[in-house]
Amino acid sequence: xxxxxxxxxxxxxxxxxxxxxxxxxxxxxxxxxxxxxxxxxxxxxxxxxxxxxxxxxxxxxxxxxxxxxxxxxxxxxxxxxxxxxxxxxxxxxxxxxxxxxxxxxxxxxxxxxxxxxxxxxxxxxxxxxxxxxxxxxxxxxxxxxxxxxxxxxxxxxxxxxxxxxxxxxxxxxxxxxxx
Numbered sequence: 001x002x003x004x005x006x007x008x009x010x011x012x013x014x015x016x017x018x019x020x021x022x023x024x025x026x027x028x029x030x031x032x033x034x035x036x037x038x039x040x041x042x043x044x045x046x047x048x049x050x051x052x053x054x055x056x057x058x059x060x061x062x063x064x065x066x067x068x069x070x071x072x073x074x075x076x077x078x079x080x081x082x083x084x085x086x087x088x089x090x091x092x093x094x095x096x097x098x099x100x101x102x103x104x105x106x107x108x109x110x111x112x113x114x115x116x117x118x119x120x121x122x123x124x125x126x127x128x129x130x131x132x133x134x135x136x137x138x139x140x141x142x143x144x145x146x147x148x149x150x151x152x153x154x155x156x157x158x159x160x161x162x163x164x165x166x167x168x169x170x171x172x173x174x175x176x177x178x179x
Contacts, residue, residue, distance in 0.1 A: 004086045007095040010059060021055040023047075024089075025062050025071040029109040034099035036061060036085075036092055047071045058082040064090055109167060113158050117142050 005013075013020070022039040024031050031041040042050050044067045054075065060068035060082055068084040075082045085092065093099060107115075124138030149155035161167060 003083045005059060005083045006086050007092045007097060010085060011097055020057040020059045022059045022061060025060055025067050027108065027110060032102045033108050034089060034101050037100050044071050047074050056081060059085055061085045062088045064088045109158055109162055112161050113155060116157060117146060
């Protein structure tokens with residue numbers, strides 16, 4: 001079983017001068033939407049390969065704590081003393097602590113892609129049933145694009161969304177509390 005630390009306890013430790021390494025294991029897009037001040041980003045899929053980047057005392061963080069728990073299981077106990085932030089950045093923010101935001105968007109790029117693709121499939125299906133069968137092609141096109149993205153790790157829709165103004169980095173990094 002993984003050891004955990006509450007947002008309140010972590011905040012207390014930091015104020016008392018403790019300096020654990022805070023590692024956010026979310027994707028870079030999620031990290032940019034809001035992370036704990038001082039946290040570094042090592043996505044979950046890179047944790048095993050980047051053991052050398054870990055210090056002796058590590059607090060693992062994600063949005064809710066699930067991915068951080070998975071990351072904790074991937075770190076050998078002799079390499080680092082790792083704990084998981086209970087409830088992740090959601091609990092951190094609910095406790096009234098600030099996060100560093102380095103993106104204009106409040107949604108991570110991956111979430112935008114899922115929402116956009118789902119909306120296009122739903123629209124194509126509804127229009128295919130109610131207006132003309134040709135609209136089913138939209139759903140098929142999106143399915144083909146998602147299949148291609150899964151096979152190649154190249155997502156044209158993510159590239160398009162990434163170029164949008166709301167996904168550009170903020171000109172100045174700010175700290176803010178999001179409810």
